[in-house]
Amino acid sequence: MTDSKTAWITQEINSLKEQGLFTHIRTLSSPQGAWLVVDGKRVLNFSSNNYLGLANHPRLIKAAKKAMDQYGLGPTAVRTIAGTMDLHLELERRLARFKGVEAAITFQSGFTANLATIPAMVGKDDFVFSDRLNHASIIDGCRLSRAEIIAYAHNDPDDLRKQIEAAPKTGRRLIVSDGVFSMDGDIAPLPALYEIAQEYGIPLMVDDAHGEGVLGKGGRGIVDHFGLHGKVDIEVGTLSKAFGVVGGIVAGKQDIIDWLRQRGRPFLFSSAMTVPDVAACLAAVDLLEESTELVDRLWSNADTFKTGMKELGFNTGQTQTPIVPVMLGEATLAQQFSRRLFEEGVFAMAIGFPTVARGMARIRVMNSATHSKDDLDLALQTFAKVGRELGVI
Numbered sequence: 001m002t003d004s005k006t007a008w009i010t011q012e013i014n015s016l017k018e019q020g021l022f023t024h025i026r027t028l029s030s031p032q033g034a035w036l037v038v039d040g041k042r043v044l045n046f047s048s049n050n051y052l053g054l055a056n057h058p059r060l061i062k063a064a065k066k067a068m069d070q071y072g073l074g075p076t077a078v079r080t081i082a083g084t085m086d087l088h089l090e091l092e093r094r095l096a097r098f099k100g101v102e103a104a105i106t107f108q109s110g111f112t113a114n115l116a117t118i119p120a121m122v123g124k125d126d127f128v129f130s131d132r133l134n135h136a137s138i139i140d141g142c143r144l145s146r147a148e149i150i151a152y153a154h155n156d157p158d159d160l161r162k163q164i165e166a167a168p169k170t171g172r173r174l175i176v177s178d179g180v181f182s183m184d185g186d187i188a189p190l191p192a193l194y195e196i197a198q199e200y201g202i203p204l205m206v207d208d209a210h211g212e213g214v215l216g217k218g219g220r221g222i223v224d225h226f227g228l229h230g231k232v233d234i235e236v237g238t239l240s241k242a243f244g245v246v247g248g249i250v251a252g253k254q255d256i257i258d259w260l261r262q263r264g265r266p267f268l269f270s271s272a273m274t275v276p277d278v279a280a281c282l283a284a285v286d287l288l289e290e291s292t293e294l295v296d297r298l299w300s301n302a303d304t305f306k307t308g309m310k311e312l313g314f315n316t317g318q319t320q321t322p323i324v325p326v327m328l329g330e331a332t333l334a335q336q337f338s339r340r341l342f343e344e345g346v347f348a349m350a351i352g353f354p355t356v357a358r359g360m361a362r363i364r365v366m367n368s369a370t371h372s373k374d375d376l377d378l379a380l381q382t383f384a385k386v387g388r389e390l391g392v393i
């Protein structure tokens with residue numbers, strides 16, 4: 001018998017299943033890497049954000065083990081109450097230096113970094129100008145802040161200017177954008193956003209989750225990519241993608257970081273990253289500061305893949321990064337394509353409505369420095385085979 005108090009949930013789940021919109025989560029029984037064991041099958045991985053292969057890097061693992069011997073596992077309370085480990089402060093100093101900013105603060109995730117930052121910057125009777133395609137965690141941070149959310153057209157500085165002109169000039173204001181948009185791989189026009197932010201005296205915040213470890217010199221991010229050091233007020237980032245671990249960061253001016261230590265609610269009311277996370281991230285910063293080799297290999301792999309796909313006749317959209325959308329149109333075709341790829345040993349996810357617009361379904365290919373030339377050849381051959389079979393090329 002179903003419990004009548006929650007019968008609506010059963011109905012909703014059944015309805016999702018009938019529409020083919022219920023998410024089935026695959027089970028991994030291997031570390032992240034170029035190859036994975038997924039649902040018991042060995043497949044070539046083009047689904048995760050392990051851009052640099054750090055998720056299973058021996059140096060990170062060794063650093064995590066060593067730190068656990070010295071500090072144990074968890075922080076066991078929020079940092080303002082139980083005290084903050086020197087390890088966390090060290091990571092924040094190192095990340096600030098890596099990114100060329102005054103200071104940085106870490107959070108449990110990129111998601112909570114946004115939930116902390118936006119409500120600390122704007123509140124009731126304030127205004128936040130947000131790119132229409134911003135990540136869910138930015139949208140939720142905006143909603144939590146209770147500021148009025150004014151969405152501007154995607155990557156459109158002219159529309160941003162129009163929206164600012166049309167909005168009241170009272171209260172505090174904030175401009176916020178993703179750095180790299182994860183479904184298309186396009187990059188925010190940060191120099192133009194900066195010009196507007198300066199002109200109107202509005203703080204500028206960029207969420208560089210997919211740019212951290214990917215864009216800029218040796219993976220220093222979107223601000224470095226555009227040479228805008230000291231000009232972007234707030235850089236949010238994640239340690240869960242290219243850094244291969246888990247955690248969030250906010251980097252910027254000392255005052256803003258100090259303010260987040262006083263008013264960032266996920267900092268004040270939720271425990272910090274665990275010891276092995278922090279130590280592994282420190283080792284990741286070491287690696288990135290020592291050499292640009294991994295970042296260079298990521299871009300060269302992405303270049304090989306994109307060129308190969310274009311030569312085969314696939315439409316790879318507007319990407320400017322290692323994220324490659326293979327545009328297919330109908331969601332059913334994208335799902336069928338992904339299923340056939342998986343049967344042929346390539347793991348790449350289909351993305352459809354509501355994550356992207358109707359009729360814009362795609363396979364999203366995540367390139368990585370972990371792929372060998374043979375891996376890339378095999379991927380291209382498999383895409384060609386499935387593409388011909390399904391009449392895409």
Ligand SMILES: *Cc1c(COP(=O)(O)O)cnc(C)c1O
Nearest residue numbers: 109110111135137207209238240
């Ligand atoms: C992935 C992502 C996040 C969330 O990062 P986590 O560390 O996984 O919580 C936030 N913002 C953007 C733009 C992202 O792509």
